[in-house]
Amino acid sequence: MNMPIVTEAQLRHAHQVLRIVTPFEGMSELLRRTVVAAARAMAVKVPGRMADRTAVVDLKRQAGGDFGE
Secondary structure, X not given: OOOOOOOHHHHHHXXXXXXXXXXXXXXXXXXXXXXXXXXXXXXXXXXXXXXXOOOOOOHHHHHOOXXXX
């Protein structure tokens, strides 16, 4: 079975969802492997979910009526 590739954004999302108290940059190797496994499991469960969240909306421009690209 092929393991899905996990991006750093997915790792950070899994770290946040798991509510780990240790800062992301300060994780031990064991904790990092656990977060990677959780992120892979989440990626299999919801493929393409992170791609939907990458769109950035400029709320000030939208409120000002500037909807152009």
